[in-house]
Amino acid sequence: MVIKDKTSLSTDLYRKPRDRNTLHRGDSFHPRPLIKSLPISQFSHIRRICRSDASYQKQTTGLTQRFKERGYKDNLVKHANDRFEGLTQLESLQPKFQEKAEHIPLCFTHYSPLGKAFKDIIRKHWYIIETDPQLKPISKNPPHMIFKRPPNVCDIVVKSDYPPEKRETFWDKIPEGNYKCGQCAQCSFTYKCN
Template sequence: MCIIHTHHPVSLKKSLPISQFNRIRRLCSREEDFQTQAYDLEARFKDRHYTLEWITSARKRFEGMSQMECLYAPKRPNTEPRINCIVQFSPVSHEFQSIIQQYWHIIASDPSLTCFTSTPRVVFKRPPNLRNLLVRAHNPPQPEHFLHQIPQGNYKCGQCAQCNFTTKTKIFHHPLTGKPLHIKGVITCNTNNVIYMLRCPCGLAYIGKTTRSLKTRIAEHRSNIRNHNDKSPVAIHFTAASHNVSSLRYIGIEHVKSPSRGGDVNSLLLKREAYWIYTLGTLFPKGLNEDFDLRPFL
């Protein structure tokens, strides 16, 4: 039971006496047992500063009912399904709810929104509490190698042909503003799950992601350029601008670690790829990206 002065929704606090008196009515087959438990429950609600009106109303609701009536209460008839608008609860949530109800007629009058046949039901979900903010339920494993001591940055592996097209650096520059940005993670040509940036001689940039080694993906880009692949935006630009494949430059900008408890790392990569495409402004015509995938955010 929550204390009455907390910031829980009023509807939740009003429903607690009802649900608790209903519970003891279902458990008690004898009336004297119900009255004993109801008296004790009423005292506990008073200790939590619940109003006498709420407590008395909930108790009287079940005093005139039998145990069997509570156990086999008739089900409510199915009504027309309503759309739920799920938001985090806050002290001003009731204002949000009243605004929706007050101006719903504007949405209802839009012919393109005929799927909304009735006012949505505002449903509150619990916001993060102190435990969510301060306590970590799972500690990441300690690294078993010395790489955690190496400063974050992009490094050459020194053993592949793609090393000639990158550079050792801790930062990279925004392709439009020139602002220096820090590379996230220790990235080499052999690193998997990488967000990378390609640069052409005319300054345009392309953001991509790969679950394989970075050198494998870069080799594919160079192959697409040499073969004039008309399905690759990078190859199309290099062909149209008569750039030589040797002028391609790349840099790994973020290493996306696989979730320690498992999960879809490709979905994480798609989210980070979309973030960097938006942040660096690499969508056509300012860059070479044609679009980015928003499905991982849905």
């Protein structure tokens, strides 16, 4: 929300009293990097919106409580809060420029609880690919594993795409093979075959 002071405008985060705690559960089977990055992104969101330190402290106290209710570890939440504690709103709104990284291959697969073991096996045996002289130039780094949502029961049972309509054209009515049309000079030289 925007608050009008005598000579300036400031921003603060507004949360309805009846809003529920809809954060992901800390003990869910989502990938660990997602669970670790969620507190960081939420505290960053609050720091970018809240102009005064007092409103930032008030909002982070409530957010910390909501994370604890959802089963997040205290040190994970504290680490995320500490990253943005000393920043001002203007500092947090500055764009961050990253150096251009070298090309890293990507490996897409469906998410499963065995995904981490799969990633560890690829990294452990990556040296085999590096020893191949043809693959070495294109495979300097091991691939990043990117997990897609696996198909669920709804995806298997319900089809949202309709099959394409089969439209008839005049070509569909022509029989296969070679036939005399009976209307041209070539018909006398044409043999019927199918």
